[in-house]
Amino acid sequence: MKLYFRPFACSLAARIAIEEGELDADYVRVEPGRPLPDGRDFTAVSPMGYVPAIETRGGFVLSEGPAVLSYIAELAPEGVLAPPAFSDAHYRMLAWLNFVSTELHKGVFTPLLGRSAGPEERAAATARVGKPFDHLSSHLATRDYLEGGFTVADAYLLVILNWCEHAGIALADWPVLKAYRARLRARPSIARAMAEEYPLLQAA
Numbered sequence: 001m002k003l004y005f006r007p008f009a010c011s012l013a014a015r016i017a018i019e020e021g022e023l024d025a026d027y028v029r030v031e032p033g034r035p036l037p038d039g040r041d042f043t044a045v046s047p048m049g050y051v052p053a054i055e056t057r058g059g060f061v062l063s064e065g066p067a068v069l070s071y072i073a074e075l076a077p078e079g080v081l082a083p084p085a086f087s088d089a090h091y092r093m094l095a096w097l098n099f100v101s102t103e104l105h106k107g108v109f110t111p112l113l114g115r116s117a118g119p120e121e122r123a124a125a126t127a128r129v130g131k132p133f134d135h136l137s138s139h140l141a142t143r144d145y146l147e148g149g150f151t152v153a154d155a156y157l158l159v160i161l162n163w164c165e166h167a168g169i170a171l172a173d174w175p176v177l178k179a180y181r182a183r184l185r186a187r188p189s190i191a192r193a194m195a196e197e198y199p200l201l202q203a204a
Contacts, residue, residue, distance in 0.1 A: 001023070001024065001025045001026070001054055001055070001056050001057070001075075002025065002026045002027075002028050002054060002055045002056075003015060003018065003025050003026070003027050003028065003052060003053075003054055004028045004029075004030050004036075004042065004045055004046065004051055004052060004053040004054070004055070005027055005028070005029060005030065005051050005052060005197075006029070006030050006031075006051050007029070007197040007198070007200040007201035008159075008162065008194075008197055008198070008201045009051050009052075009159075010051065010052065010065050010105060010156070010159055010160075011051035011052035011065075012159045012162075012193060012194070012197060013052070013065065013069060013152065013155040013156040013158070013159045014052040014054070014065075014068050014069060014072060014155075015027070015193040015196070015197070016155040016158070016159075016189055016190050016193040017069055017072040017073065017076070017081055017152045017155050018072060019189035019190075019192050019193050020076070020080065020081060020150065020155070020187075020189035021072065021073075021075065021076030021077070021080050021081050022076075023072065023075055023076060025054075027196075029200065030042050030051055045061055045063070046063035047063070048063070050063060050064075050065075052065055052068045053068065054068055054071065054072075065101060065105070065156065066094075066097040066098060066101050066156075069097060069152035069153075069155065069156060070082075070094070070097070070152065072152065073151070073152045079149070081150075081151055081152050082151050082152060083147060083148055083151070089147050089148050092147050093146070093147045093151050093152075093153050096146045096147060096151075096153035096157070097152065097153045097156060099132070100153065100156045100157050100160060101156070103128075103131075103132040104129070104132055104157075104160050105156075105160060107125070107128055107132075108125050108126075108128050108129045108132075108167075108169075109125075109160060109163050109167055110125075111124075111125040112125050112126065112167040112168065112169075113163060113166065113167055126168065126169070129169055133174050133177060134174075136157070136174075136176075136177060137174050137176040137177055140176050140177065140180050141176050144180075144183065150184075150187070154184060155190070158181060158184045158185070158190060161177060161180075161181040162181070
């Protein structure tokens with residue numbers, strides 16, 4: 001399996017999941033405006049040009065972050081990256097994946113970290129962070145993870161929380177989330193994944 005990534009982008013969640021599940025993968029860095037190492041344009045793999053995307057040796061190609069994370073979770077041994085299939089907890093985890101994707105990634109951080117948003121759009125995005133962060137803080141105040149044990153939803157949320165300072169979001173205003181981020185960063189799979197990508201980010 002190949003994972004197409006950009007350093008510290010949302011594809012970091014997929015790398016974390018691969019590390020946590022002890023799965024084999026080749027990592028292919030996607031560089032804007034440049035072809036892939038095999039000469040193809042990245043849109044041949046991910047039509048919208050977004051990471052993460054995966055490609056198996058059998059030719060199966062999948063993009064869109066929540067779908068990629070769900071696929072990786074199903075490759076890992078049961079219970080390692082997701083609750084058991086068809087359980088209530090499993091569907092709640094899927095709900096968290098979509099919550100992080102829509103309420104935070106697209107709704108808040110895409111305009112804050114992108115280059116096309118104007119001042120009004122950025123101000124509106126900053127204002128939108130309060131409600132989802134308050135909800136997450138309430139949920140995580142009495143638990144270590146979003147749903148039972150560590151899942152791919154936690155990996156995704158950790159990546160989003162990593163962006164806070166760069167996006168101008170004061171995570172200190174949500175101490176529960178700041179403590180949650182610190183706990184996850186100490187997790188061996190996350191520490192390894194971040195250590196692999198951080199030098200690439202610095203060199204970019």
